[in-house]
Amino acid sequence: MVEVERSPTLQGESADKAAKPSPTLSGSTRNPSIERVSKSAHEQSPLLSPTTETLDDDEEEAEEEHELMSEPSAANGEPHDEAEWQETKSLWYMILLTISIGGLQIAWSVELSNGSPYLLSLGLSKSLMALVWIAGPITGTLVQPYIGILSDNCRSKWGKRKPFMAAGALATMVSLCALAWVREIVGGILGLFGADRESKFVHVSIIVVAVLFVYLLDFAINTVQAAIRAFILDCAPSHQQEAANSMASRVVGVGNIIGYVAGYMDLPKYMWFFGNTQFKVLCVIASIALGSTVFLSSATIKERDASLEKAPPKTGGLIAFFKTVFSSIMRLPPQTRKVCEVQFFAWIGFFPQLFYSSAYVGDIYVQPFLEKNPNMTPDEIDKLYEQATRVGTFALLIYAITSLSTNVLLPFLIAPTYDSQVVSSGVSMRSQKSYTTRTSRFFDSIVIPWLTLRRAWLIAHCIFAACMFSTLIVSTVWGATVIIGVVGVSWALTLWAPFAIISAEISKRHALRRSRQSEGGMSMGENDDEDDDDSDQAGIILGIHNMAIAAPQIIATLGSSILFKFLQKPRGTPGDHSLSVVLAAGGIFTLFAAFLTSRIKDEVEVPGEALEDGRRGNRRETRPMLAQRQSFGGLEY
Template identity: 70%
Template sequence: MAEEDTLRGRDSEDGSQKLSGDTPRNTSLEQVAKPVHEQSPLLSPTETGHEEEEGLIEDGQVLEDDPLDSFQETKSLWYMILLTVSLGGLQLAWAVELSNGTPYLLSLGLSKSLMALVWIAGPLSGALVQPYVGMLSDNCRSPWGKRTPFMVAGSFATVVSLLALAWVREAVGGFLGLFGADRESQGVKVTIIVVAVMFVYILDFAINTVQAGIRAFILDCCPAHQQESANSMASRVVGVGNIIGYVAGFTDLPKFMWFFGNTQFKVLCVIACLSLSSTVALSVSTIRERDPRTEAEAPKRKGGLISFFKQVFSSIRQLPPQTRKVCEVQFMAWIGFFPQLFYSSSFVGDIYVQPYLEKNRNMTPAEIDELYEKATRVGSFALLVYAITSLATNVLLPFFIAPTYDAPSSAASEGSQKSYTTRIDRMLDKLVIPWLTLRRAWLCSHVIFASCMFSTLIVRSVGGATALIGIVGVSWALTLWAPFAIISAEISKRDALRRSREQNDDGLDKSSDDQAGVILGIHNMAVATPQIIATIGSSIIFRFFQKPRGTPGDRSISIVMAAGGLSTLVAAYLTSRIKDEIELPEGTVEEGRAVRGSRRSGEGRGLIRAGSFSGL
């Protein structure tokens, strides 16, 4: 009651206030939305002491976007492209490491038994680096923004480590040669391997730093009602990066780009470095973050490793309700996705070689190597189909998805609607399938993925296997889009509420709520940790079912992928427990407070679609 009296007192001081675009500038979000207090469902359930809420907002307590906040204005297509283009450059760096890293390390003399210890660096760095970088960036007070310094520093470290890895043989051999060491000696070869592995770990840590910064950068610079559109655009950019990477892998690059290096791996590393540095520079130079110096400083926390883990566990307990459920889904889903990502090409390749192995059981080692080289190219073609399907899904599916959040109802936004809405936009809006929310599409994608994984046990033709991997591209597209969109929308609204509290209290209120960086970092832990579990589980299955290379009848990869499908069915069930934003009647005003329904009319959806996809 005291809080409501305070609001009425402000109304009496300011005179009659309209709940529209002409709201006075000193009107805060708390004056145009239902008062937020300790029981607000926007706050963590552990802070309120009550049971977890099913949705982001309940019972009409939908937070209205601040019409005076330029970051909440509907953004155009080109803004979305510039905002997310850096993910495309980053994807090329990932593609180079994942697709060519293993053959390159084997060429240096690293044994297969030690390879698993090297590639465990990816999940480990994802589980540790991203939460830590998220915490650091949340507390960053740089005039360039919270995320930009980490994006730039991480990109620089990625470029250095990629180039050092590509030329490690020449660099280490040349350095030791200054002291009279023979480049062909065993000691020099071992040193080259050790240094190469060191740079692999540095590369994984650097890439995760860039990724943590970019994901938080996208969330911070995009309005709450366009988070689905922004993450859809991000997944498209990733799809383009994948296709470019696969096409580059097919091409004999040293023949055409000899000036970048004399091997395929060297040229790919240079291309990835140029792509990453140019796209990150384009994003940070054209998209400006908020100045963190204008916000209240976060409460000071102790440094050190123990303090870091304590804060991580505390943040996990305080996760927002929707984000918590998404992390649960991701944990189960990635137990299935990890084998599919790493073994799809081998699955298709094994099917390709089976008829040849059965016809000729006395092939020489050289003939077997040649056969598996052809199988690798066949498997790579399946991955290209997979990447094209994923990109096509990310381009087309958003036109059929019903956006969860409406655009702001302020006068400024209405003006933007008049500027953006065209006949084509209205035609595109008719394509929306009302019941097909992003959450439901994500659920369907899990079922599709599990069905394809189970089908690997019975498919025996290369064409059928290629089709299965191509269909999985639909699920991969939703995996790159849906979880980030759901989490980003919730965090964006929480951040808007936090800024309104700080503004209303003249910057004296130092909120203890976790911000975008640490929450996205915890989400990445939910993605990275199951990859370690999947690696161990796959090794156990291979231990019992794998046959020697060149022996017909090996179906161990199919068993591993089918086992991943079981965990994805659990993920589908967990996705069904995530609630879409509660539908409310047409926007109402209650006791002088603005209340906005999640799907009040088609106007908000049209504005979102116009701002995000016009000109596509």
Template identity: 35%
Template sequence: MHSAASWTGTPAIKGSSEAMRMALLTVSLVGIQFTWGIEMTYCTPYLLELGLTKSMVSLVWIAGPLSGLIMQPIVGVLADKSRSKYGRRRPYMVGGTIVVSAALLVLGWTKEIVGVFISLPKGASKEAKEFQRGITIGVAVLSIYAVDFAINAVQASCRSLIVDTLPISKQQMGSAWASRMIAIGHLIGYAAGALDLRGIFGTMLGDTQFKQLTVISAIALCISIGITSYAITERVLVVNGKEEVPASEGISAVKEMLMQLLTTASNLPRRIQMICWVQFWCWIGWFPFLFYSTTWVGEIYLRYNAPVDARESKDTLGQIGRIGSMSLIVFSIVTFLGSVILPWVVRSPEDEKVEFTPRPPAGIAPILEQIEKYKPSLLTAWMVSHMIFACSMILAPFVTSLRSATATVAVCGIPWALACWAPFTFIGIEINKLNAPLTNSHYRHVSTASIESEPGVLRLHHSDDIPSSTSASTGELAGVYLGILNLYCTLPQFVGTFISWVVFSLLEPGKSPELAKEAHPDEHHSTEGPNAIAVCLFIGALAAVGAAYATNRLKHIP
């Protein structure tokens, strides 16, 4: 039997304008995406440099989907039940940020930390060196897992904070701002990775590019989370006047959430089920791109374009990271421009059932009306984006120059912009349909919050007078269905990991010839033959075709 819940305080956002308030609310995502960008850019070549094979590295990246599968729903439920006087989300954001920052520093200085506990004298045996190297790899892998699990907790809390703070009428704007901040975070992260930081900072932040990036990433995450935490005031949950939460209540809430997810997932409405299947096939394609594209571009450079002195450089990791980051900078610019421009040239689902109403001066209204007629629907644009991604990745095994590799990665910015936008739009519409009363109207526009403006502060008073006939609030339905959507984004990453492991085991079973030279100077493996990462990208293209087919089927489901 649930206790009666009530709230104290009202959500508030500092800022003198709506744009400033939205920026303060979502700026935390900049630091999160900066951290993701550094991990995806540098950690694969870093592990290869330590001496792991590509097949073993692919198994390490189970950390991504595993942490998302476990942490996001659990932290979401525990935060929902939190009665901290600081709010439900911010304590998890701050606590997770501290863990991420510490794990990043351990990751950057893994060799030095292990060296303190396992120091080898000069002339140590090969077995002793291999033992030290194995411990170093183990600490690095554990650090990556700590980063992944903690950053997922932070990300889940930041996303939930947006939902908690904004009224329904502002949710779409909040999602749009979140998408922009994600693109900005990626862009800043890749730009930092492309710079020669040792030339800028010397050895002040570390003696390698990777060490300096882990320090900058930790600082950026702390600052961005700190800004959002300072700018937002949350409501505080109170149950029967009590602020303490029994541990048993949190555990039972997690069990209840898991049962609800399983029950709902087995009885999904047809359109929501098809949206989830689109995401399933889509993410099989995106997984190898997001985790291996930087290494792929760097390897193309070292195999076909790099001068001899670059191939013999001791900081090969820094080279691959910088070269790969340059291509991802272009990718991020394309993504950002797409997230800004595409909403203007694509017809949103809400506009598909209403006639065009000319609001501008009568002189240009007819022109805009003609433009409106030729706008593609968001569903069509989403389907086309899958095909653009598929066509780009099909070419990956045939790329033999840095310029072509960069162009291939950059084109994918357009489908990525839609991948961050379209599924959440469609799932939100379907949730609203399910929440709407049984009337002739297809949609219902209801605001459960009133807005009160003060100089520099936005306060939102959420109404508690929800009709008892409603089976579940918008927030509850959204949490359940978004949790299921997250499952369909997470499970295919396990599939992608398995595919990558098989491909790497067959095509490149040895140590990386480009990156493991220092760790294993006596071993050398040929760079001839097909690039294993390119083959993984090609298989991802086939999955993207499946996503396009599922999107087309969604058009015909009423």
């Protein structure tokens, strides 16, 4: 039988099998060693770990070019079994898998950076603003777990997550555009009944409807975010969860920069055909970005056919929902539980930083002017704060650039922990590659062995706390901008580390469970109860993780309000340092989060894995292995 050569992106064979020469070449006069290396180069993924064999200079350059140009053929393929789903994926596969979360981030950035000024322009008071923006934490606490349960139980032939991604994206686009044109919509409808557009009734109606659209927007955004995060987890192999989530954080960083740059530009001047105001153009751009990226991910990445899975359990109403959530919280995997504990305390500090960073920088900017001119007119104060807002926005742009740069560069330095093993057919095995290149050897040489992802996350918490404490003593715009920029390092790890740790644990558990079921070697007995329970599926677990993020935001909002009540001064009054105190208070909670991070293990251990290996006579390897350059990296893809 002639051995058929497989696509570079499908890596099901072991290193030994890949090293065997093709029977069709047995009579060839070519050098067998070169044939073996050449064959391996085609059969093995450029993401797999190198061993000791090397290529000459010409072959190295050809191989690197081949790696850069490889297409994600697995995305459109028809995987037949668990081993094929666990095959190492290419760079383009990872980009297509995560690009939708970048489009979502553009929508988020529009709401966060321009939502408050827009609502104020409609006439909403600042005292009511807190009641509006608390919609985010509330919907995040309730909506994402609920969407997680619904998607886990979805049995559509399109997959579990894609229907919710499509519905959530469509609802987000409609809510954004409706919010931007709320004056025209409400005024036009009421005008049909003879109402005067300048009347107080119409004015109040516009505000009420705008607040309603904000809540609908947060509901829709949380829906699509829950679906996208679970989609990334489901479609990335177990040994590439760290790589997939790092790529997602990179894409989020790109989305942030696009959103901030767009907000800084005078868009109506260049894109007048999208609307006559900045907010209208931003909403149209965000809608196009979200719709196109979700469509691209859905069209190119194949999801498991959920209709082939067993029927979901019957669900009841609201009581059943809370019962399921509570049951899942009690059954959280150990690593995931620790990550949620870290996130709860970390986000008490992160939430004020996200909302008040630009105001903090702007407040430092206005202080010298207020001290020199204490009797400024309201118009002069408005112009001063308008300029301060631009200065604060520039600091956020530096923050976004720092975050993206960290996500691009840091993976080359971190020793991989959660990507070091592949789980396929119930066997824990190491990814191996039968050759190295100059590029791969260079990248391996710059890895810092002791710097694991978990330790980098711990350091990031300490950096964040130090920056927040520094706000109490920094008194220059340049110094404040540097502080906010450095915080971008912590934000990059926050977007990457927790999702990578959780995804690695969930994916590994599911891979083991599917391998047991596909092999039929074990019945659904008492030893499999935990693995087969639907309460530990990706959707609900990621929803609970988001609860650990959203719930502390409510605490942070209430705590910040109390501090502002006692410390803030009227707008335009010099000597107001309330923002610094609020930010520094958040740093205290982040230090406790750093302590909890130190308790997380650097390896994901799944109960029952040792038993599963023992039944097959396999002995697990526990030694660390530097496989980062092959499961995540730049040129080495």
